[in-house]
Amino acid sequence: MAAVKVSISELERYLKSLKGKPLDASIDSLISLLKRRQVQGSEACAVATAHILLQVVAKTKFLDADHMLERVQQVGCRLVSAQPRELAIGNIVRRVLGLIRDEAAEDRNEGGDGDDDDDDDDVALTPSAAVPDPSKHNNQFPASTYAKQDAGADYISSGPRPVRPGALTSVSSFSVPKTLLSLLEAAPSALTPSVGSLRDSGTSTPMRGPQNTKINALRSEVIDGIEEIKDEISQADDQIASSAEVQIHPKDYVLVHQPSPTVQKFILRAATRRRFTVLIATEPPRDVTDEAPYASFRRKLAGVGIDSINIMNGGLTAHMSRISKVILGARSVLANGAVVTDAGAGLIARAAKERGNPVIVLSGVYKLSPESAATEESLIEWGSSMSQVSFADGSLVNGVEVRSAVTELVPPELVDTYITNLGAHSRNHLSSIIADHYKPEDVDFQLWK
Structure with a gap:
């Protein structure tokens, strides 16, 4: 803690x-x-x-x-x-x-429907399209309504599309003598207004606003x-705790292993309506002067009239005959239903399975992972072995490798029910929750190049 x-x-x-x-x-x-x-x-x-x-x-x-x-x-x-x-x-x-x-x-x-109209506008107003075919000019801009997105991302509807004025219309309507002088005089007057209007409007150039x-x-x-x-x-913890009254019944003997804050809140919520007994499985304290493990949790239970019993991990099997159900807190839950928990929970889950006692795992949806571990070793965390071997015993320290596990992987077949902030689920339902919360293309995002 x-x-x-x-x-x-x-x-x-x-x-x-x-x-x-x-x-x-x-x-x-x-x-x-x-x-x-x-x-x-x-x-x-x-x-x-x-x-x-x-x-x-x-x-x-x-x-x-x-x-x-x-x-x-x-x-x-x-x-x-x-x-x-x-x-x-x-x-x-x-x-x-x-x-x-x-x-x-x-x-x-x-934006899919509006993009096509915008593309048509851009094509119609580019300099290459500024010189229309005289034979098709009358049908170039049919009267219709359209929607155009301005720089503020608001859609504005207008009436018939206006025909752009310019000298090109007069050129296509009247016969002009094709002399060298007339062509030189007509070209600037025909092209300059269109190009100038495009430059001023900014329509023919990419706009960053939208x-x-x-x-x-x-x-x-x-x-x-x-x-x-x-x-x-x-x-998540409050929503998980809302299922406590359904899972815990009067006169139950509930075994919890190194209860996390999620498990503690779950038990305390049930204690407001039920009378049962809690057995707390813990590691022995490292120092005789240390306070008993989970003393504050036991005081809260006593305050609401719930009896609690501390059990060291070594004496669990002697109490299994009295246990009604086992409640474990999850560090994470894999896609196949395997649960990463504090070390020692695996032994409890196996003992409960042998006696037919249900094992309930509490986990927020954010702990439910779409990954499936290739090896158990990749998920197990190892900590200091000082609680197992003292440095005062030099020969043992130098001659023996002592490993102390911090976490443990509980196989999915040992778990009966998963309770998340969405409710209670079976192992087969976990795949649906994963599909609802994760995209298939993001499962292995850490392997992207």
Whole structure:
């Protein structure tokens, strides 16, 4: 829990620094924090990623939607490389890439009908089209209504298209003596007004106004979408907790393993309406002077009349016969349903499966990843072994390699129910949630060249 508090304080300090710091410096600062594990945990990493991508979208000058996609993808690759085991980082990057694609597609669909008219206008007003065929001149501009987008992106409807005045009309209507002098006198008077009017109007040259308006509108929509993602992350725990009364029944014996804030809020919400017993599986304290693990959580349970029992991981099997259900907090959930959790949860899930007890996993949708790990080793995080071996035992330290796992991968067949901020789901339903939140082309964005 101490590591989580440090991560939260570092995150808050980083978010406050975003206002007065240049964009590139903010990106480098977050990468440094991720590499040093000063910002860790799924929620903290997801929040930091959403904030920095919002800064990227808001502060970068983009040429078009493809440029925005490329820039977000570049920053996302750097963040994922800084801490590849935090899958929530990649999930948020994919969500933002999907936002850009959706908003760009909507803009194209909305502007598709007007683009053809604009193209026709440009062709009709180019210098090459300024000299019409006299035989077709009367049918060149039929009376019709049209819509034209101005520099402010507003659509203006007008009446019949006006016929542009000029000396060319008189040339095509009257017979002019074809002498050298008459041709020299007629050419400037015929061409100069048309070219001059085009230069003054600016219609024949590319206009940046509509394009800037489109990219600014896209930027605004993407920023709104990122704000919604931030709200989703902040509200996920409360929405997950709303399912607690359905999952926990009176007189249940509920086993939780190193309860995360999500699990604690879930249990406390059920405690407002139910009377049950909570068994908390924890690692033994490193020092006899340390406070009992999750003491504050136990005090909150006692305050609402819920009995709690602390169990060391080594004595779990002796209590499994009393357990009604197991509730685990997820660091991330893979596409196949496998769950990355704190080390030790796998043993609990296997024991529960043997006795037929349901295993429930709590996870926000932002932790649900479209990735499927090639190897378990790529997801397991290893920490310090100081709690297992003391440096005072020099011969053991020098002669034995001791590894202490921080996380563990729980196979999908050991999980019965996944509860997200969208409700309860089976393993087979996870693919539908992934399809709703991620674009297929963004699944492997970190591998783009």
